[in-house]
Amino acid sequence: xxxxxxxxQFLSIQEGENLTVYCNSSSVFSSLQWYRQEPGEGPxxxxxxxxxxxxxxxxxxxxxxGDARKDSSLHITAAQPGDTGLYLCAGVYRGSTLGRLYxxxxxxxxxxx
Amino acid sequence: xxxxxxxxxxxVKRTGEKVFLECVQDMDxxxxxxxxxxxxxxxxxxxxxxxxxxxxxxxxxxxxSVSREKKExxxxxxxxxxxxxxxxxxxxxxFSVLIGFGGTPKNIQYFGAGTRLSVx
Numbered sequence: 001x002x003x004x005x006x007x008x009q010f011l012s013i014q015e016g017e018n019l020t021v022y023c024n025s026s027s028v029f030s031s032l033q034w035y036r037q038e039p040g041e042g043p044x045x046x047x048x049x050x051x052x053x054x055x056x057x058x059x060x061x062x063x064x065x066g067d068a069r070k071d072s073s074l075h076i077t078a079a080q081p082g083d084t085g086l087y088l089c090a091g092v093y094r095g096s097t098l099g100r101l102y103x104x105x106x107x108x109x110x111x112x113x
Numbered sequence: 114x115x116x117x118x119x120x121x122x123x124x125v126k127r128t129g130e131k132v133f134l135e136c137v138q139d140m141d142x143x144x145x146x147x148x149x150x151x152x153x154x155x156x157x158x159x160x161x162x163x164x165x166x167x168x169x170x171x172x173x174x175x176x177x178s179v180s181r182e183k184k185e186x187x188x189x190x191x192x193x194x195x196x197x198x199x200x201x202x203x204x205x206x207x208f209s210v211l212i213g214f215g216g217t218p219k220n221i222q223y224f225g226a227g228t229r230l231s232v233x
Contacts, residue, residue: 008152033221042117042224043156068170092220100146101220103151105155 003027004089006104013079014112016046021074021091021107030092032072033101037086079111116140117202119225132191135227136204144207145187146222148170149200158204162187176225183189195231205206 006023013019013027023032031050035043047056049065053112056063064090072089086108090101126220138145146161148171150204158171160179169177176198182187187206203220 006155021230031220040122040226042205042226043222044224045221052167090222100161101222103156104152 002105003093003102004091006089006107008107009105010108010110012110012112015080017076017111019076019079019109020044021087021109022071023091023096023104025091026070027068028069028094030069030094031052032062032069032089032091034072034074035088037088038054041084043086043088049052059088064086079109079113081111084109084111117206117223117225118190119202119206119228121228122226124228124230126183126191126230128195128232130191130194130232131218132194132230134189134191134202134204134230136187136206136225137185138187138206139185140206140208140223141184142206143184143222144220145181146205146207147177147189148203148205149173149202150203150227159189163183164167169232187230194230196232198230199232200230202230 003025007022017046033048034046036046037043046064046102052069054065060077065072088106089104093102117138126132147159148156150156157173159173159177160171162168162181165184178190204225207220207222
């Protein structure tokens with residue numbers, strides 16, 4: 001069941017540009033996480049957002065959880081080649097069994113020098 | 114540092130073979146998960162386990178089974194490998210973190226590096 005829809009699926013930009021990745025659902029989530037995966041490795045957690053309307057910053061990355069807790073966004077300012085990777089959102093669905101995460105399909109970001 | 118170790122990075126098997134993928138975590142996590150990852154399809158949950166000897170089906174359990182005899186080890190078994198099981202397999206573990214009284218579970222998952230399985 002694809003509870004989380006991520007967009008865009010692919011993003012190819014030049015160094016220095018800004019970008020936003022979206023993660024949307026019609027369901028309410030208790031919390032939402034963003035992971036980044038590099039080739040040949042498993043996903044690594046970037047951030048968790050828990051409260052509706054919450055904004056978290058991690059250097060050039062800004063994460064937002066929607067007021068209704070149905071959506072989230074990741075904004076990268078002045079992207080760098082080192083930001084290249086697969087970005088995944090994942091949520092704890094309010095009605096789910098404790099412990100399970102629901103993942104979006106991911107956004108493949110490529111930043112060219 | 115949390116460590117989730119998958120026994121093989123690359124595996125090549127023949128159709129019909131029985132395949133074991135092993136995963137070990139060192140953080141005393143109760144929860145362990147097996148996913149497969151395919152281009153355009155994201156991470157799909159195969160099976161997960163909340164405790165020793167307990168297992169729950171995920172979204173795509175057909176053709177797979179699992180074993181959790183010890184808390185730190187979760188094995189994925191392909192009883193008779195088929196070519197459509199060629200994929201990247203990811204293991205993850207987590208504990209449930211509650212924030213305060215009646216808090217919200219965060220369920221941070223820690224992943225292994227993955228096993229790329231090719232079935233010929």
